[in-house]
Amino acid sequence: MGFRDFRDFNLAMLGNQAWRFLTKPNSLVSKVYKARYFLNKNYLDSSAGHNPSFVWRSIWEAGDVVKVGVRWVVGSGEMINILGQPWLLDDHNPFITSDSPALANNKVSSIMSMEHRGWDDEILKDLFNDRDQECIRSVPY
Template sequence: MDAELGNNPSYVWRSLLAARDIITKGSLWRVGDGRYIEVLTHKWLSHKPIFLGENQPSLHVSDLIDGITMQWDREKVFDLFANQTQMEILAIPLSWTNLGDTLVWKENFAIIFTMKTAYQVALRLKERSQIKHSRASSDRATWKKIWALNVPPKVRMFVWRACSNIMPTRENLHRKKVKVDPWCEICC
C-alpha cells in the first residue's frame, strides 16, 4: 500500500494506485501471528487504538500476544490501552497455528473484494467529501422530503429544478450563452 507511481506506469498500475484509497478504506487486517501488523499505523481495529497516558510505543500486534500460549497478553493489553480498545483487542480470536496476518475486505460477509462493494465504498467516500464542502448536509433532509412527496414526478422535477436554479429563465439562458430576446415577457 506504500507503492509509488514510478516513471512509466502501465494503465493497470495507475488504476490500482488511483483506487488505493478505496482499497485502504474498505480493507482491514485480520490478525494471524501479528508480526506484520503495526498497532498504530495499520487498520486492524474498528477505531484507532486509544493508549493510556501519553506514551504510544511503536508496537506490532505480535508484541501483545503471549508467544507460548498464543493468547492475548492480557496484562500488557490492560497496561497499554484504554477500556474500549482493550475490549476490542481481547474480542479478536487468535489462531493456534502460526498463520500470517491477512488483509481482508471488510465490506461484505465473505471478506472477498468485489467491484460492487468497492463501488459502494467509493460512493460513500464521495458522499462524505461532498457533505464536507457543500450545503448538502443541511439540504439533505429537505431533498428527501421533496422526493418523497406524493405528487406526480413532473411536479417533483419542477420543484427540484426551481430549487436548483436550473429553470430555463432568461437569466439562466443568458448565462449559458443562449440567445434570447431581452424584451420577451414569456422568458422572464
C-alpha cells in the same frame, strides 16, 4: 456489477488490482509495482512517489476504497504493525487509537502471550485505552 457511473466502475476495477497487490504479493505485476513504488512497505503504506506512472497513480488513488474494507487476519501477528494498519474488528474504525510511544514500530505479536495463547492483559492495560482493549480482546487469536 450494475454500476451506473463510469467513475465508480473504474474505482472498483482499480481497487480490485490494489487488492491483488495485497493478496497475491508473488505475482509478476505485484513484484514489478512493489520494486518501483513500495519496496520496503506494503500497498496500504505506499505513497504516490516521485514521478509516478498514470497507472500507478490511478491504482494508488483507489487505495482509499480498499482501505475502507480491508482487514488483516491476525494469525501470528508477526507481519502486522500495531499502529497504522486495519486489524481490529470494528466496522467504524479498525485502527488502534491509543498513542503510547511504546507502540510505534511494534508488531501485533508483541502484545500476545505465548504461554496462555491469548492477549497479554498486562500490556493491554498499560498501553491501550479502554476502547482499544475491548477491540483487541474481540480479535480471535
